[in-house]
Amino acid sequence: MSLTDQFGRAITDLRISVTDKCNFRCVYCRSADPENHKPDHELLSWPELERIARILIGLGIRKIRITGGEPLVRPGVEDFMARLKSLGVRDLSMTTNGHLLADHCDRLVAAGMNRINISLDSLDPAKFEKITRTHSFNKVMAGIDRAQNSPLRPVKVNAVLVRGLNDDEVEAFAAFARERDLIMRFIEFMPLDADRHWTRELVVPAAEVQRRIEARWKLEPLPHERSETARKFRFADGRGEIGLIASVTQPFCGFCSRIRITADGKLRTCLFSKDDHDLRYMVRNGHTDANIADAIRAVVNDKEEGHRINQSDFVPPSRTMVYIGG
């Protein structure tokens, strides 16, 4: 069984947001208000999430990434991941801000998690505090160290670059990748921030990042699957890799293989979808697995051709990143 959309794209990757709560308030994602998350009864329970995941796995999903909000703030996430693994997910991963990672790493590995992405938007503790509105720099670094010393190695570290905020650190991040032998990924800022501060001028194009790194070190392109978000390079003279995620300036929608389930049970076919589709209602109102699978197939068939950030009539979605799951 496989899921395909109207443009012939095979949908094999699922991102599950397990919570819209977060212990950080990154300026490019959440607003400063700490209490702006949905009430617990609106979120899917673990068994409800597992049921939807099982149906989707039956429809051909092979890769699952757990995200949020911050996935490690929801108790029980390791058990949920172990259940997903037992359902036959080959590639199970998580995106985390790293604050709680050092404490959870062993249990995540034991649950069968294969890979991890850790967000780190500055190597300067003061700037890190300004961006995340936390004092967690040392905890995140400890989380990265712990993951690097686990079977999750090599870890991917994600930085969202925002012009005037952390774009002066491109070379420092590249040096960090080399020193630590990790994969440093540069993500273009997308119009999904709660404060609606995004403008095109704040986006640091991936081409600029590549140019600046190549001015100092020779890069060699690495092969990647067409559906992957990052263009990947290694350093010709040493350890470490970089990934460039040019969602705004060089969209990769043509080969997109992803769909998303939000923490409140909505199916989204694109980060920038105008509408989402209510699987929570189906799960809570007696629909059979077959009904739900039919609904999923119909929604996926209509997956958007691509995001419209670069069109003059672009309107950002009403749900911002923390309520979708990146």
Ligand code: SAM
């Ligand atoms: N809390 C976890 C974390 O920060 O890694 C997981 C959820 S977070 C929404 C997932 C990813 O989305 C992170 O790498 C984060 O940096 C990225 N992100 C958040 N807001 C973004 C934006 N406006 N543009 C681009 N990436 C964004």
Ligand code: SF4
């Ligand atoms: Fe939280 Fe991640 Fe959003 Fe930062 S990017 S506010 S850590 S969900």
